[in-house]
Amino acid sequence: MNSNEVKGLTVQELKEMQDSNENYVIIDVREPDETDICSLGGINIPLGLIDQNVDKIPTDKMAVLVCRSGKRSYMATLFLQQEYNLENLYSLNGGIIAYARDIDKSMTLY
Numbered sequence: 001m002n003s004n005e006v007k008g009l010t011v012q013e014l015k016e017m018q019d020s021n022e023n024y025v026i027i028d029v030r031e032p033d034e035t036d037i038c039s040l041g042g043i044n045i046p047l048g049l050i051d052q053n054v055d056k057i058p059t060d061k062m063a064v065l066v067c068r069s070g071k072r073s074y075m076a077t078l079f080l081q082q083e084y085n086l087e088n089l090y091s092l093n094g095g096i097i098a099y100a101r102d103i104d105k106s107m108t109l110y
Contacts, residue, residue: 006077009064009090011099014040017064024062029076030096038096038107040066047072054084063089068110070095 017024026042028035035044045053047067057063057080065073073091080086092099100107 004078004082006074006081007090008074008093010093011102014064014092014099015103017062022062024064025058027057027063027065027076029065029067029072034068034110037110038100040096040099042066047076050076050079051083054080057086057089059086059088061088064092065089066092067095069097 026040028039028042028044029047029050030044031046032044042064043056045056063086065077067073067076070091070093073095077089077091080089094101096107097109100109
């Protein structure tokens with residue numbers, strides 16, 4: 001795979017993984033005040049701190065990076081692939097907004 005290619009995951013694919021209890025981790029790259037509003041769980045590592053927290057990202061299972069709209073998770077995934085050669089990363093397409101719209105309409109959006 002080219003290090004400039006980011007693997008994306010749709011919210012429907014994430015929902016299937018949640019329902020089947022697949023072994024994966026969510027890395028939320030939003031700021032803590034954003035995760036207080038709504039969250040898919042997982043580990044909160046704000047985008048600006050991702051460089052200092054690479055050791056918190058498991059490499060032995062799929063890691064799904066999440067943000068509000070998909071832009072920050074895309075940038076974080078690209079950065080981690082290029083700088084640390086991590087290949088188990090997926091960016092959630094459309095982010096929390098898409099998840100709330102298509103999967104869980106009860107989520108609070110901001």
